[in-house]
Amino acid sequence: MTALLRLYPRDWRERYGDEFLALLESKPPDLLDRVDIVRGAVDARLHPQERPAGEPEPPPPADGRVSDRGLGLAIAFGAALVVVAMVVAINGPMVVGEGGSYRDGGAAIPFLLGAALLLAVGLVRTATQLPSAAEGGRAAAVLAAVFAVWWSAMIWIFLLWIVASFGILALGVSAYRTGTWGRADATLVLGALGASWLIGAGALLGAFGASPDAYVVFFLLLTPMWLGLGHAVAKARSRTMRRQAVPVESGPR
Amino acid sequence: MADMPEFGRFAEPSLYILFSLSDGPKHGYAIMTDVETISGSPLGPGTLYGALARLESRGFIEALEPVDRRRPYRLTALGATTLRAQLEQMRGLAQTGLARLGESGR
Numbered sequence: 001m002t003a004l005l006r007l008y009p010r011d012w013r014e015r016y017g018d019e020f021l022a023l024l025e026s027k028p029p030d031l032l033d034r035v036d037i038v039r040g041a042v043d044a045r046l047h048p049q050e051r052p053a054g055e056p057e058p059p060p061p062a063d064g065r066v067s068d069r070g071l072g073l074a075i076a077f078g079a080a081l082v083v084v085a086m087v088v089a090i091n092g093p094m095v096v097g098e099g100g101s102y103r104d105g106g107a108a109i110p111f112l113l114g115a116a117l118l119l120a121v122g123l124v125r126t127a128t129q130l131p132s133a134a135e136g137g138r139a140a141a142v143l144a145a146v147f148a149v150w151w152s153a154m155i156w157i158f159l160l161w162i163v164a165s166f167g168i169l170a171l172g173v174s175a176y177r178t179g180t181w182g183r184a185d186a187t188l189v190l191g192a193l194g195a196s197w198l199i200g201a202g203a204l205l206g207a208f209g210a211s212p213d214a215y216v217v218f219f220l221l222l223t224p225m226w227l228g229l230g231h232a233v234a235k236a237r238s239r240t241m242r243r244q245a246v247p248v249e250s251g252p253r
Numbered sequence: 254m255a256d257m258p259e260f261g262r263f264a265e266p267s268l269y270i271l272f273s274l275s276d277g278p279k280h281g282y283a284i285m286t287d288v289e290t291i292s293g294s295p296l297g298p299g300t301l302y303g304a305l306a307r308l309e310s311r312g313f314i315e316a317l318e319p320v321d322r323r324r325p326y327r328l329t330a331l332g333a334t335t336l337r338a339q340l341e342q343m344r345g346l347a348q349t350g351l352a353r354l355g356e357s358g359r
Contacts, residue, residue, distance in 0.1 A: 012306075016302055016305075016306070018319070018322045018324075019280065019281055019319060019322060019323055019324045020281070020298065020302060021322070022281075022282075022321070022322040022323050023281040023282050023285070023298055023301075023323075024298060026282040027282060027285070027298075029298060032295075032297065033297050033298055033299075035297075036297025036298060036299040036300055037297070037298055037299040038299070039297075039299050039300075040297070040298070040299020040300060040302055040303045041299065043299070043303050044303070044306070
């Protein structure tokens with residue numbers, strides 16, 4: 001039960017943790033209760049302002065906008081949208097055309113568009129988190145954001161994704177070199193990108209024939225990119241503050 | 254709940270919690286069982302504490318000193334006023350609905 005409690009933010013646990021555990025000891029949670037607790041934990045993380053009057057409040061975001069933690073969670077949710085899109089696509093209706101029968105995955109496009117929009121938000125937020133000197137990284141982020149959203153609406157034009165992915169690569173390198181992203185986040189984002197390139201190159205060279213499975217694998221390999229980007233956005237401010245507190249001469253180790 | 258803006262999915266559970274506390278302070282488990290009796294539906298622990306946090310942050314309820322790790326909550330004057338307004342509104346709605354049913358002869 002303490003594992004369930006750890007899903008909540010620390011300040012929430014400090015305020016409600018004891019009585020919450022006492023409640024769970026009085027009534028051990030069943031499966032539905034556990035789902036409800038997870039929903040409650042997500043809510044507590046997304047709405048940290050919902051705390052008792054008189055309790056100390058966390059410092060608001062410096063720019064007055066939505067907190068980076070909430071934004072990071074939303075961006076990471078893009079990975080789930082991609083998975084949903086793939087499930088929808090592989091269960092699409094069979095269509096008989098001139099070139100034979102194929103599965104119509106058009107219903108997946110709205111989910112991919114949602115995921116691409118979240119990706120774009122993450123890229124643009126990262127651009128604003130970069131040091132002022134990283135102009136190239138910022139330009140790459142904007143380019144990647146525009147092309148990623150464009151591609152999600154016209155998924156058959158692979159060139160759009162190639163441009164977007166080079167933009168993400170340039171942004172990732174810039175963010176890592178400036179210490180805005182940690183090694184783990186950069187590895188997740190750029191590793192997912194690299195893996196998708198391998199599959200994409202294989203598909204273009206005909207290594208997978210006409211199998212639609214290659215597309216599903218391509219998209220699933222990309223999902224860690226949303227997770228890494230979301231985590232990087234959520235942590236960038238604290239990384240920047242640490243970096244400013246302890247000057248580092250070179251890039252992150 | 255008209256007087257509880259931004260409660261979202263916690264609006265209905267919050268009303269039940271205010272209802273439950275209207276006859277005296279209760280701790281989380283007692284509220285949970287009481288709400289199940291009132292509404293006929295179980296109240297999950299995550300929803301209970303999401304609603305409690307909202308009600309407390311807006312001053313509708315207040316926490317008392319814990320007893321054996323169980324912290325009782327009680328209605329504040331603002332919470333009692335809000336609950337009364339909600340119940341009056343529901344009574345008005347019920348009376349109007351019943352009157353209309355009577356007029357239509359159903």
